Amino acid sequence: MxxxxxxxxxxxxxxxxxxxxxxxxxxxxxxxxxxxxxxxxxxxxxxxxxxxxxxxxxxxxxxxxxxxxxxxxxxxxxxxxxxxxxxxxxxxxxxxxxxxxxxxxxxxxxxxxxxxxxxxxxxxxxxxxxATGLFQRAKIPAFAAELPTDVLQLHSEGYRNPTSLPPGAVLVVGSGQSGCQIAEELHKAGRRVFHSVGGAGRAPRCYRGKGYLRVADPGWLLRPHARHAPLAPSAVRS
CATH class of the missing domain: 3.50.50.60 (FAD/NAD(P)-binding domain)
Structure with a gap:
């Protein structure tokens, strides 16, 4: 060729x-x-x-x-x-x-x-x-293979809506933007939801009547540790 x-x-x-x-x-x-x-x-x-x-x-x-x-x-x-x-x-x-x-x-x-x-x-x-991006591969912990086979496991990429899940309680692992959106949707749909949170913070969409990006500390994203980190609540100030 x-x-x-x-x-x-x-x-x-x-x-x-x-x-x-x-x-x-x-x-x-x-x-x-x-x-x-x-x-x-x-x-x-x-x-x-x-x-x-x-x-x-x-x-x-x-x-x-x-x-x-x-x-x-x-x-x-x-x-x-x-x-x-x-x-x-x-x-x-x-x-x-x-x-x-x-x-x-x-x-x-x-x-x-x-x-x-x-x-x-x-x-x-x-x-x-x-220009392939940073977050295009699912990160599945090794212990996931040890869970019972009758427990459905889905990465957020495979989730579509509450009706796509079998009956029963749902454990959402991760407190970034995806985990919080999915947990909120499942809760509103009447599902029993357990939310496992970690070090990923989640900024509110609105703070004191304004979008959080309008009140964020402008120097926050200039800090090296924040460039590739999830948005944290400490980024928002009054």
């Missing part, structure tokens, strides 16, 4: 990959985005039925497509998020190749650059941008 040459290969078609593609196109730079999924917004499609953004709509700021609706302080539902990504790719005619899995990135031996090996053939690129 012939190796295709391109100036820049972007691995991953999520927010970071699409934003990078947008700016490269604005500057007339040759590139391609390789996305393993078959459609835009794959990570968001895996969320449960009632999922919404955990940040207000006004924070949805892909370059060239800031939120322009009439509910700036609302929380966009899953299907609207997915549609926004589909429109973004189509509206800006971004060069995204779907259904292409990148299997390796290696230095070229005869000149500067990289060989990007994929299920659709190899690419020779001067630049490679890795």
């Amino acid at each position: 012939t190796t295709k040459r391109v100036e820049t290969v972007i691995v991953g078609g999520g927010q970071a990959g699409l934003a990078t593609s947008y700016w490269l196109k604005q500057h007339g730079r040759e590139h391609i985005v390789l996305e393993k999924a078959d459609r835009s917004g794959h990570a968001w499609r895996q969320r449960w039925d009632s999922f919404t953004l955990v940040t207000p709509n006004w924070t949805f700021r892909l370059p060239g497509a800031e939120y322009a609706g009439d509910d700036r302080d609302g929380f966009m539902p899953r299907d609207e998020i997915v549609a926004a990504f589909e429109h973004y790719v189509a509206g800006h005619a971004l060069p995204v190749s779907f259904g292409v899995d990148v299997t390796a990135v290696e230095p070229l031996t005869d000149r500067p650059g990289y060989r990007v090996r994929t299920t659709a053939g190899d690419f020779a690129a001067q630049n490679v941008v890795i």
Whole structure:
């Protein structure tokens, strides 16, 4: 199979990959985005039925497509998020190749650059941008294999709604945004819920009548330990 040459290969078609593609196109730079999924917004499609953004709509700021609706302080539902990504790719005619899995990135031996090996053939690129995200793999503890086989175990990625679970009490493990949203939905549906909490904090959506991002300490995200940490209640102040 012939190796295709391109100036820049972007691995991953999520927010970071699409934003990078947008700016490269604005500057007339040759590139391609390789996305393993078959459609835009794959990570968001895996969320449960009632999922919404955990940040207000006004924070949805892909370059060239800031939120322009009439509910700036609302929380966009899953299907609207997915549609926004589909429109973004189509509206800006971004060069995204779907259904292409990148299997390796290696230095070229005869000149500067990289060989990007994929299920659709190899690419020779001067630049490679890795935009695959940080949180795309489920983390299942080893002891989960020791639980009785009649206990249904689901990662949040596999949860859809309360009716998809068998009768009985539910243990939700994790107190990040996903765990709290799912526990709240199950509780409102009349299920008996046990919520196992850990070190992941959860900021309230509103604090004293304002969205928490409007009252957050502006220096909080500049602290190294906070850059990749869950939002913690200490980030909100009066």
